Amino acid sequence: MTRALSHDVLLEGLPSRARIAELILSSHPPRDTYVGWQHYRTYCGQLVPAPAISSRQWSMIPESRRYDYDLYRELTNANLPLQETPMHDKVGRLIRRRLSGNTRKKDDPTRPGVMVNGWGNYGKTASVCAAAAVFEDQWLDLHSHLNPGSLPGTRDLHAPVVYVSTPVTATPKSLCASILGFFRAPTRTSATLPELVRQVADSLYDHGVKAMILDDISRLRMHRADDQDVLDLMRAFMSLDVTLILTGVNIPGIGLLREATWNKKTRQWEMPPLESTRIHGLEITQTEHRFELVELDRxxxxxxxxxxxxxxxxxxxxxxxxxxxxxxxxxxxxxxxxxxxxxxxxxxxxxxxxxxxxxxxxxxxxxxxxxxxxxxxxxxxxxEPEQPPDEPVIPAYTSVAITKTARTKRPRNTVFDDHGPTAAHTGS
Structure with a gap:
């Protein structure tokens, strides 16, 4: 009887085999949908670790339950929790500060945004989504989970945060379709760009959106006209009472901002003076003025x-x-x-x-x-390549000049040329 009780004590909190199988086999809906984002916000970090026991205690467990315990251990070890780190906290503080200020503005027509830069596997998406999920929890509690801007009699979903992955081949239409796809809103293939933009604006307002995360923004390349139009469209969204949070790899090097340099002392990106400053007196571009760039370090x-x-x-x-x-x-x-x-x-x-x-x-x-x-x-x-311990790698960004290939000049037809008497005499 004592041994049976010890088994119960050792395995206290261990789910049944059916529950463990459900946790392992269950799939998560895509985060770039309302259902997927709500699933992430609700269950992120909620996995209860397996009970901690020694090798001797494990040998005392019935063989059938050992298999269950080992399965749950594998699940625990594969899901390391997101911990508070100075890098994670820096991003979270900036997002909280920006969202707090923007959601309290009344007369400012444009809401400044945030750009989170970092290399692969630095935890950009995890840090941004965690901070946005905390904001959504607080915002819903503040308004008793009701949309304060909804019309009486409507049943629009209240979605304070929207998560969208930048389309691989981005165009203004594809970006609008991705945003509308978050709500599973129907779109007409024949819809014009102004119609799609108006539908996006209406959806953001109707659903009470306050923050929109655009992940993988580094897919944009500023030498493409479509990508430049996408950036212009993003800036237009900032006038819809929505805070844009962009994440990407090497943002200063892809042309979204001017080519930036890394200051070792301040550990911040610094923008060099524009050539247009000498002529027009312009200090910063629109994008730089509307976004604050934060570096997610290692x-x-x-x-x-x-x-x-x-x-x-x-x-x-x-x-x-x-x-x-x-x-x-x-x-x-x-x-x-x-x-x-x-x-x-x-x-x-x-x-x-x-x-x-x-x-x-x-x-x-x-x-x-x-x-x-x-x-x-x-x-x-x-x-990524090896990095020195005091600064990130900044790959050289060279603009490729587009030059026209010189056409090969066709030789002139000389059949009917008159080469003079000497040539005629020689030919005869």
């Missing part, structure tokens, strides 16, 4: 404060992982922090991927412990 390992922040992050991951032979300091003791920094360069996404694969390998091999020898067997491909 972990650093130089100063004691930076080292401690990285170690704290590793400790949070260590507490979440479920390995039978795990011990305190598995990720934070000895030379492990330096090893992980060297392998991942401090990039949040790469660090998570390495440790998730390491946990899976530790379970599959029966080692049930993560160490350097185990991680050495895991191949981790860096998505």
């Amino acid at each position: 972990f650093r390992y130089i100063t004691p404060k930076q080292i401690q922040v990285f170690v704290d992050h590793l400790e949070g991951i260590e507490q979440h992982m479920r390995l039978l032979n795990a011990k305190a300091g598995m990720l934070t003791g000895g030379t492990m922090p330096e090893y992980l920094m060297r392998r991942t360069g401090g990039v949040v996404g790469l660090l998570g991927r390495l440790l998730e694969d390491g946990a899976n390998e530790a379970m599959g091999s029966g080692k049930e412990l993560i160490d350097e020898n185990l991680l050495d067997e895991i191949v981790l491909r860096r998505d």
Whole structure:
């Protein structure tokens, strides 16, 4: 009887096999739809980790429940929680400040926006969506989950936040279709651009939209006329009482803003003077004036404060992982922090991927412990070039001049030319 009770105590909080299978096999609706965004906002970070037990305690569990427990451990290890980091907090503070100010403006016709820049696997989308989800929770609570601008008798969905992925081949029409697709609003293929823009404006107003996230904005290229029109359309949306939040890779280098330089001291992007400033006295372009650019950085390992922040992050991951032979300091003791920094360069996404694969390998091999020898067997491909420890890589951005190819001049027909008496005499 005592042994049976110990089983119950050890597995307290472990779902049934049917529930575990449901969690593993269930699919998530696309985030760029209203249903998908609400699913993300409701369930993000809600997974309860598996109970933490030792290898000896695991051996006491009935064999049928061991399989269930191991399945739930795999699910736990594959879903590392989003932790508070200085980089994540910096983005969140800016978004909260901008949304707080914009939603309280009454007379300003244009709402300034935010651009979040960073390299691949830096956690741009996760940070932005987490901050937007917090804003939506607060906004809904403020208005008792009712749209304060709705008309009596209507049943429009209240959607304070809209998440849209920038179309791969962006045109003003395709961007409008993506925004309307978030609400699953019907569109006519024969609709003109002004009609689509008006429909988008009506949808944003009717649904009470206050913030619109446009992810993967780096798909735009300013040498294409359609992409320039898309940027103009985005600026037009800023006059609809909506705060635009754009995320992308190397935003300063793709032409959305003037070619920027990275200041090592202030750790901010700085815009060089425009050539037009000398002639027209213009200080900044419309896009620069309407957006604030924030850089999402990676972990650093130089100063004691930076080292401690990285170690704290590793400790949070260590507490979440479920390995039978795990011990305190598995990720934070000895030379492990330096090893992980060297392998991942401090990039949040790469660090998570390495440790998730390491946990899976530790379970599959029966080692049930993560160490350097185990991680050495895991191949981790860096998505970006090696970066110096004090500044991000800024790839050179060169504008390609469009030149007309000179046409090859056809030789003149000389059959009927008169070459004079000498030539005629020679020919005879």
